[in-house]
Amino acid sequence: MNAENDFATCACPEYEAVLEDYLSGALENGASRKVAEHLKSCAGCSRALEGAAAVSEMLRGAERVPDPGPSFTHMVMARVRTAEVESRTSFWEPFVSLAWKFATTAALALVVMLAYATHGTSPTTNNTVATAAPQGEMQQMLMAGQSMVPATRSDLVRMVTEADDAQQ
Amino acid sequence: MAATASAMPLPLGAREKGQEERALVQRAQKGDERAFEQLVRQHQQRVFGLVARVLHRQDDVEDIAQQVFLKVYLSLNRFDQRAAFSTWLYKIAVNECWDHLRKKKVRPLLYESDLSEEQVSQLDGIAALGRPTEGLDEHAETKDTLERVLEVLPEQDRQLLLLKEVEGFSVQELAEILGLNVNTVKVRLFRARGRIIEAQKRRSGLGGLRKGPSATERKP
Numbered sequence: 001m002n003a004e005n006d007f008a009t010c011a012c013p014e015y016e017a018v019l020e021d022y023l024s025g026a027l028e029n030g031a032s033r034k035v036a037e038h039l040k041s042c043a044g045c046s047r048a049l050e051g052a053a054a055v056s057e058m059l060r061g062a063e064r065v066p067d068p069g070p071s072f073t074h075m076v077m078a079r080v081r082t083a084e085v086e087s088r089t090s091f092w093e094p095f096v097s098l099a100w101k102f103a104t105t106a107a108l109a110l111v112v113m114l115a116y117a118t119h120g121t122s123p124t125t126n127n128t129v130a131t132a133a134p135q136g137e138m139q140q141m142l143m144a145g146q147s148m149v150p151a152t153r154s155d156l157v158r159m160v161t162e163a164d165d166a167q168q
Numbered sequence: 169m170a171a172t173a174s175a176m177p178l179p180l181g182a183r184e185k186g187q188e189e190r191a192l193v194q195r196a197q198k199g200d201e202r203a204f205e206q207l208v209r210q211h212q213q214r215v216f217g218l219v220a221r222v223l224h225r226q227d228d229v230e231d232i233a234q235q236v237f238l239k240v241y242l243s244l245n246r247f248d249q250r251a252a253f254s255t256w257l258y259k260i261a262v263n264e265c266w267d268h269l270r271k272k273k274v275r276p277l278l279y280e281s282d283l284s285e286e287q288v289s290q291l292d293g294i295a296a297l298g299r300p301t302e303g304l305d306e307h308a309e310t311k312d313t314l315e316r317v318l319e320v321l322p323e324q325d326r327q328l329l330l331l332k333e334v335e336g337f338s339v340q341e342l343a344e345i346l347g348l349n350v351n352t353v354k355v356r357l358f359r360a361r362g363r364i365i366e367a368q369k370r371r372s373g374l375g376g377l378r379k380g381p382s383a384t385e386r387k388p
Contacts, residue, residue: 020354059333065217147319
């Protein structure tokens with residue numbers, strides 16, 4: 001039929017899939033007989049099948065990729081176990097983190113409440129005294145600072161003159 | 169014309185094996201590590217072969233194969249046993265390989281015209297393919313030249329041929345794993361063999377076809 005063409009196109013297109021089955025011995029008896037009859041009358045398909053069989057034979061002579069062995073199984077199982085531990089950890093991690101935050105806050109609140117209950121109001125009075133002094137000093141400093149700032153242009157001229165006089 | 173492989177019921181041994189595997193999968197889904205370990209042992213060679221053939225190189229094969237089993241374990245509860253476990257496993261393996269190749273941006277194709285003169289002359293030694301069975305038993309030489317012979321094929325056809333003829337995957341399995349129609353797989357397999365023969369003829373000048381430009385001609 002297509003005997004004059006190259007191998008790739010020499011088999012009848014409608015027979016390509018069937019010839020693959022024929023080559024693998026996957027056809028039922030009746031179907032196999034039909035193909036055999038077709039091959040008798042079709043040089044193209046016969047030639048294609050002959051070449052395909054040669055390639056198959058060569059490929060079957062090739063070695064399979066060898067079994068990686070028990071060490072591979074052990075490595076896989078080790079990775080599986082690690083992944084399982086990690087997945088468990090990652091599932092509980094947000095809850096654990098939240099629990100720690102809650103516990104820390106609660107502990108701090110407890111310490112403050114205990115301190116308040118133990119010392120009553122006296123520390124507050126001391127604190128007021130302790131903070132009163134710096135507050136007064138600051139007010140004085142601010143007032144002094146305010147007096148140093150010239151309110152008008154004439155004040156500024158006066159201040160500069162006074163400074164020059166003082167230097168002389 | 170009906171193919172026996174898809175029409176005939178499974179042989180008794182295969183059916184028992186299938187039931188045994190289902191039971192193992194169920195146990196593994198319930199958290200039985202030993203059952204999963206047994207599944208790994210049963211399938212590791214085929215997964216290893218599949219990964220090696222798809223990646224087309226030796227490095228990374230072990231790591232990717234391990235990654236495949238890890239993924240299978242982590243998504244085991246989503247497997248509903250409607251398909252065969254092996255098919256599901258091999259699909260994951262193929263996807264993992266493709267992801268790996270995509271990440272590495274590997275283009276594992278080598279064209280015939282990229283071969284050096286020396287490589288072409290080595291290939292001439294197996295031009296005997298045009299004359300079936302002659303010299304095919306020289307195993308050591310064949311192994312070395314096999315990869316070179318297959319380099320004339322597009323990547324997927326090369327994978328199909330190797331997985332079918334060397335690693336023993338059935339046409340049905342290949343169709344399911346690679347997401348192709350069964351008939352498409354058959355036609356591609358048959359045509360791939362044809363391409364190999366054509367390439368050999370071209371190299372030995374039997375076909376009278378013009379060779380593609382060599383690597384040296386294309387790259388000044």
